Amino acid sequence: MPKLGYLTALTRALSDELARDPDVCVFGEDIRVGVANVTKGLVQRFGPERIVDTPLSEQAFTSFATGAALSGHRPVIEFQIPSLMFLVFEQIANQAHKFSLMTGGQAKVPVTYLVPGSGSRTGWAGQHSDQPYSLFAHVGLKTVVPSSPADAYGLLVSAIRDDDPVVVLTPAASSMSFQSVNLDELAPLPLGVGHVARSGTDVTVVAVGHFVGQAVEVAEELADEVSVEVFDPRTVYPFDWHGLAESVNRTGRLVVIDDSNRFCGLGAEVVAAAAEEMRLVAPPRRITRPDGAVLPFALELDRAAQPHRDQLVTAIQQVCKENR
Amino acid sequence: MPNPPGDPTARPDTDGPETGSPDTDGSDTRRPDAGGPDPVALYRTIRLIRRFEERCVALVKAGEIVGGIHPYIGQEAVAAGVCAALRPDDLITSTHRGHGHVLAKGADPDRMTAELMGRTTGLNKGRGGSMHAADVGLGILGANGIVGAGAPIATGAAWAAVRAGADRVAVSFFGDGAVSQGVVLESFNLASLWRLPVLFVCENNGYSSTATVEDMVAGSIPGRAAAFGIPAATVDGMDAEAVFAATRECVERARQGGGPAFLECRTYRFDAHHTWEHRSFVRYRTQEQVEEGRRRDPMDIQGARIAEEDRARVDDEVEAILDAAVRFARDSPKPDPSEALDFLYATGLRPRAGVTTSA
Incomplete structure (x- = not known):
């Protein structure tokens, strides 16, 4: 069986969903080059209209994705650093998450917030080492933390397909892990099921x-x-x-x-x-x-x-x- | 001041049969291809918002609207003028002081009133209230409780319009306080960089809550947009026709791929920042200042442009609409407490209750 790397699984999930659904798009910093090793090659395959490199304006592009989602898109935002989630907490917890209830069910905001490399990365110190999943759970964001490459694939696919905003925090400590899997058997995993x-x-x-x-x-x-x-x-x-x-x-x-x-x-x-x-x-x-x-x-x-x-x-x- | 209103005598006769109040399709105010705005329709929108707000203030005092409101009184020409230049498929994001925008974009006064009174028939089924009133089907992506928060949302919606190959535009309303919000300035950058069809409308009413623009804003308000390469202009926000003309120019350019625009609409907030001021002792402007600010009233300015009998007729119609709206809201059911968590998730996920089920 082939070995599937954790980050490769994330790339595969993004690629499969981009191919399957034209409404899926990706926003983030340095994603065309693929600095976080997750979005490499996507712009060549799906074009710069769907793989959008953003200025360093996390707050604006996070709510920008909300606006796109309100118009029918399913954006995925990649954040390079887990602590950036504090910067965009307003846009996620107070805007995207609240739209469904506040509008009485008129609006849905299917945005996926992907942090590849959450938690401690050795030597990255105070402002790059947070693992904020409890914070998002506390305010009610759907939040997944995949433990293996196959789970990373299955949970990211489900997050993108979900009609609510979903936070996907993949542990930095898992980034280099591999798993022997039959690639044909990779499949979406339901959210909320352990x-x-x-x-x-x-x-x-x-x-x-x-x-x-x-x-x-x-x-x-x-x-x-x-x-x-x-x-x-x-x-x-x-x-x-x-x-x-x-x-x-x-x-x-x-x-x-x-x-x-x-x-x-x-x-x-x-x-x-x-x-x-x-x-x-x-x-x-x-x-x-x-x-x-x-x-x-x-x-x-x-x-x-x-x-x-x-x-x-x-x-x-x-x-x-x-x-x- | 750019785009002065055209010679009123050159305006085509638009005083035909009214095609309906803004609560239906508002088609009488949305004729971007016509020579100019319908002055009666503009007056009607202003009058509707003015009287709606005055009734809401009374309903707050009576305890029928809980939590209070941020009255839009004095600023009506901005919402009326901007929205008259929009199509039904155009989008807006609004503010904490959002009733005017929501009504001008065509929301049903019945359901708007019901929303403020927390009824199940409200626009948001009683889940949003004054600060979150939305009608997504009419392109109203919501009033918003955080200053400046709508700017990036509108910008993203404008990006989606371009992606869809549609020529719709998005308008983000915000106040003078929002020009000091980083996310708004970031949005200017995105909009200009990607030439998105978004119009930023800054309603400069002189105050961010209690602080004056002079005390809070360095440089100039349009200068902030201009710094990002966005065409920016200042317009008389008390003159609905001037607002309409300026908006139409911006919107037409945006529809043709000309990118974003910025309008500073100079206006004045006649009433409190929030109705709590009616009961508190907050003092930040003198009576003389308020009187000076109220000297130019957008309702009178537009009212003077139409025939007396039209004005009287519109006034009567508006009262009837609002009488019916308040009646509709009062007669509507209050939500069942067991439904407090409905709509929390678009997928229908039900979270745990606040007590253990086995307790």
Whole structure:
């Protein structure tokens, strides 16, 4: 089977949707050259009218895409840096997201906001290393964080086809990953539906993005002492509560590994929902960035502020020792 | 001042049978191919907006409109003049002070009133209210609660028009405060760079909330657009015919691929920034200043251009329309609280409620 790279999967998804639907177009900075390695070659195939290099005016071109979407287009915007999402939060959270409700259903804004390389990129420091998926989930944006090349393909295709705005944050730590896949079997994946990446019976680990692969590795390492189930929500929002409950009600134990800041992050929400609505036999644990973290530059400090697989091992062992 | 209104005596006789109020198809005000605007129709639009706003202020005081409004009183000639030069398929984005634009573009006064009163029959089914009134089918992409936010949306809609091979244009209304918003200046750049058919209409009413233009704007307002290579002009925003003429020139050029344009319409806000001022003690302009600003009234300016009997007839018709609109709104149902999350997602996705279902 051929090996599919994570970024190549994103390119393939864009290319397939551009070919399938003439309303799809791409806006962004340096996208004709393809600086982020996702849009390379698209302008040669689809032309500069549909692959539009923009000035460094993130706020304007984000709402520009809203205007195009209100007129029937399905724009994809590529952002080179996750922190740019703070700059365009008004245009996404306060404009695009609110149009459907505020107009009483008259308007839809099918824009996809794609950040290839979200989260820490080693050495890129404070303003290039955010992982803002919890922020978008909090305000209700459909938000996906694909954990593998095949998921990246399937979720990006679904995001583009969705009638609502969708934020697609692909982890920088996944960018160089590869997967053996049958290319003919690549298919859209439904938004809002998670999947069990590894079956187990003793504890459920919720992992997002690049942590899914790490959690599966940890589960294999611990296989002799504990049976770990790894649940990949695929979509951060809307979260697949049904899928999670099915797992947690079986295992009775829960650990979340989440690249958000701790306070009001995805991990907090998952733990709270499980505590309220699911059968837990031991206190849950979450592994996150610190409260309000700003990732420091030096490698040792950057690493210290990010969730780590060793912490996951410890948390799994702790949760499995404890009883309510 | 560019584009002075033509000699009124040279205007073709447009005082024929009224083809309907702006709430129907507004065809009486939309004849870009005719020699000039229909003065009666322009007066009618101004009068409709003026009386609509005065009624809304009363409905706010009576508690029938919650949350208050940003009255458009004094600025009616801008909405009337601009929208009279537009076609039904042209698009607009509006502002927090948007009732005038929405009505002038043809929104139904019944449904507009119902929207402000939070009824299910409202333009937005009671989900938007004063600051978000929209009628997408009429090209009204919404009033907007954030100053300047409509400029890039209109610019993107103009790009879509070009892509579609259509000669429709997009108009973005905003106030003098918006010229200090970065996203507006970024939009000027995109529009000019890509020669998009978008008209930026700055309603300079003298104040961004309580601050004066003199205190808040460096350089000149049209100078900001001109710096991006956009043809920019200042027009008397109290004269609907002058606004119409200037708009028509810009719109015709845009339809032919001539790119964006910018109009600064000098006007004056007769009433409060927001109706909360009626109950607060905010003081930022003297009574003398207000009286000076109100000296030129767009309703009287346009009213003086038409026959007395036409004016009286239009006034009566407008009152009847608004009587019916208020009645329609009052008789319309209020939404069911169980539907608070309807329309949150275009796909119909239902989010979790604010309490756990098992609680």
